[in-house]
Amino acid sequence: MTTNYAALLRGINVGGHRRLPMADLRALLEGLGYGDVRTYLQSGQAVFTADADGDLAAEVEAAIEKRFGFTADVVVRDHAYLRAIVDECPFPAAELEPKQLHVTYFSAPVDADRFAGIDQAAFLPEEFRLGDRALYLYAPDGLGRSKLAEQLARPRVTKGLIATTRNWNTVVKLAELTSPQPQ
Numbered sequence: 001m002t003t004n005y006a007a008l009l010r011g012i013n014v015g016g017h018r019r020l021p022m023a024d025l026r027a028l029l030e031g032l033g034y035g036d037v038r039t040y041l042q043s044g045q046a047v048f049t050a051d052a053d054g055d056l057a058a059e060v061e062a063a064i065e066k067r068f069g070f071t072a073d074v075v076v077r078d079h080a081y082l083r084a085i086v087d088e089c090p091f092p093a094a095e096l097e098p099k100q101l102h103v104t105y106f107s108a109p110v111d112a113d114r115f116a117g118i119d120q121a122a123f124l125p126e127e128f129r130l131g132d133r134a135l136y137l138y139a140p141d142g143l144g145r146s147k148l149a150e151q152l153a154r155p156r157v158t159k160g161l162i163a164t165t166r167n168w169n170t171v172v173k174l175a176e177l178t179s180p181q182p183q
Contacts, residue, residue: 006047007047008164013044034050057107083178090136102165103135108160
């Protein structure tokens with residue numbers, strides 16, 4: 001069965017490092033046999049269709065390393081998951097500026113114990129909530145100024161995980177782009 005996916009690449013095309021042109025990423029994904037390949041922005045998002053019969057993230061990671069000579073962490077999620085992330089947002093997304101709301105996608109489930117050392121009250125009005133392999137971050141002054149985001153990115157929190165963050169506009173757009181198209 002063919003499923004719609006988004007691949008979220010971590011840390012490419014940032015500050016001139018680990019350059020991966022989106023046309024090359026599209027060609028790489030098509031070369032892996034994926035269909036309907038499209039990219040979104042220059043910061044490492046691609047959508048495609050594939051038969052779900054393996055570890056797509058590992059397959060994309062290996063192909064990037066072989067073709068471009070560097071490693072890039074990849075998280076792959078299907079449309080149903082991406083739609084649920086939008087629908088289950090614990091913050092009033094429609095009332096917020098998109099720059100205030102972010103989602104960090106994790107490669108595996110996380111539990112509250114991983115974040116127990118963070119005193120959330122000390123960072124108010126910034127807040128975070130956990131979702132399914134995701135963390136929602138409300139940062140009213142934006143991610144670049146967020147002290148809470150700094151704490152959430154520390155190795156004691158992210159150890160053993162791939163974690164990649166997207167702003168709310170991108171979160172919503174990826175759910176839209178992976179939506180099944182009428183035949």
